[in-house]
Amino acid sequence: MKMKLFADSACDLPLSFFQENNVQLIPLQVHIGDEEYLDLETIQPETVYDAINSGKMPKTSQASPQRFEQVFTELAKSGESGLYIAFSSELSGTYQTAVMIHDQVKEEYPDLDLTIIDSKCASIGYGLCVQVAAKLLNEGKTKEEIIENVTFHCEHMEHLFTVEDLDFLARGGRLSKASAFLGGLLNIKPLLHVEDGKLVPIEKIRGKKKLLKRIIDLMEERGEDLANQTIGISHGNDIGIANEIKAMIEERFGTKNFYINIIGSVIAAHTGQGTLAIFFLNKKQ
Numbered sequence: 453m454k455m456k457l458f459a460d461s462a463c464d465l466p467l468s469f470f471q472e473n474n475v476q477l478i479p480l481q482v483h484i485g486d487e488e489y490l491d492l493e494t495i496q497p498e499t500v501y502d503a504i505n506s507g508k509m510p511k512t513s514q515a516s517p518q519r520f521e522q523v524f525t526e527l528a529k530s531g532e533s534g535l536y537i538a539f540s541s542e543l544s545g546t547y548q549t550a551v552m553i554h555d556q557v558k559e560e561y562p563d564l565d566l567t568i569i570d571s572k573c574a575s576i577g578y579g580l581c582v583q584v585a586a587k588l589l590n591e592g593k594t595k596e597e598i599i600e601n602v603t604f605h606c607e608h609m610e611h612l613f614t615v616e617d618l619d620f621l622a623r624g625g626r627l628s629k630a631s632a633f634l635g636g637l638l639n640i641k642p643l644l645h646v647e648d649g650k651l652v653p654i655e656k657i658r659g660k661k662k663l664l665k666r667i668i669d670l671m672e673e674r675g676e677d678l679a680n681q682t683i684g685i686s687h688g689n690d691i692g693i694a695n696e697i698k699a700m701i702e703e704r705f706g707t708k709n710f711y712i713n714i715i716g717s718v719i720a721a722h723t724g725q726g727t728l729a730i731f732f733l734n735k736k737q
Contacts, residue, residue, distance in 0.1 A: 455533045455595055457586060458523065460515055460546055461491035462539035463579040464686055464716040473586040476523055478536070480546060480718045483511040491717045500717045501689045501725055510721035514546040520553040528561035533595055537582055537602060541570045542649035567599060571606045572649035575719050576684035576711060577731035581605045583682075583711070604737055610674050611646035612667050613729035616688070643667070664697055667730055668704050677736045678705040684731035685712045688720060693728050701730075 459465070460478040470477045470492075479490040484503045489495035500510050527534045541547040547570045558564045571578045584605050588598045641663045643654045654670075657663045671678060683701055687694040694712050701707050715727055 455535060455589060455598075456527055456530075457582075457589055458534060458536035459578075459582040459585075460539050461716060462544065462546070462574060462718050463537075463582045464575045464713055464719060465579045465582060466713065467492045469583075469586075473590070475582065475586055478515045478519060478523070478546070478550075480515050480539070480544065481513040482717045482721060483513065484508055489717070495717050497714050497717050497720055498689070500720045504720070504724055510717075512718045512721045514544050514549055517549055517553055520550050521557065524553055524557045524564065524566060525561070527566060528557055528564040531563070532565075534564075534566040535585065535595065535598060535602075536566065536568045537571050537578070537585060537606075538568060539578060540572045540574055540646070540649035542572065543574055543651070567595070569599070569602060569606065570649070572646070573606055573609050574611065574646060575715055575729055575731070576686040576713060577609045577611045577646065577729075579713070580682060580684045580711065580731055581609065601737070605733065608733045608735045610671075610732050610734050611729060612643065612670055612731075613645070613723075613727060614641050614643050614663055614667075615723050616726035617724050643670075660693075664700060667697065668700050671701070671730065671732060672704070674734045675705075675732045676734060678732060679707055681707075681733050681736065682709040682711055683707050684729075685710060686715045686727075686729045686731075687712070688715050688723060688725050688727035690726055690728070693726075697728065697730065 458476045458478055461480050479493050482489045482491055482495050503510050538547040538550055550568050554566055571581055573581060581602050585598055585602045588601055640656045640658050642656055644651055645654055657666055685694045698710055
């Protein structure tokens with residue numbers, strides 16, 4: 453049976469990935485002033501960074517119910533099977549909306565065959581899981597095999613990241629235990645991770661050099677077989693720091709495969725300029 457793969461724009465993969473791998477894009481929404489945009493379709497990340505730098509505060513909203521209804525109805529009518537890997541339910545209402553619309557469409561089309569996975573991941577951590585699904589689908593694997601593999605990746609995907617300005621995360625209500633962590637002074641950088649889909653601070657570190665070394669040390673503590681997996685790196689419009697940590701990872705672990713991309717519009721609106729995030733598996737299959 454043919455299968456259709458769906459992912460939303462919070463996976464921070466470029467539009468070209470969706471087009472080249474025949475993955476159906478579900479765009480989240482970005483609002484700058486009175487203008488409303490569809491992530492990756494009518495806005496690119498650089499526009500969001502430019503807005504932030506000019507003092508505007510972009511806002512975001514989940515993928516629209518109408519888009520879900522359209523694509524899920526098309527899937528039902530086609531008779532194909534479907535798999536939607538969704539942005540963490542702890543960071544967006546997109547997953548919950550997808551489940552609701554799935555149930556509505558299934559009432560009208562009882563044969564709808566669609567599985568929805570809550571990735572509990574974000575940015576390239578989520579993107580790496582989508583890439584695995586696309587690769588397996590192209591290799592002709594069964595839906596069950598793809599779900600099992602993707603679920604494993606979602607459950608074992610580590611996220612380590614730092615932001616220039618925690619106020620961005622706190623303002624959007626995306627940060628757990630934020631209050632104890634605010635007020636970064638004198639070059640003190642927060643280090644955070646994702647725990648069961650939520651953003652959770654780990655510690656504060658003074659200075660970029662110490663921060664990058666701490667990320668590498670945590671990778672060593674948490675990762676497994678880092679030389680032979682694809683390490684994801686996403687950055688807040690600063691390819692220089694992404695390349696800097698890539699070189700450190702190569703030197704420490706001998707890693708050959710990396711996936712590096714700019715943090716996308718929706719996540720950038722909550723993290724701001726200068727964010728750096730690293731993604732890797734804490735257990736290999």
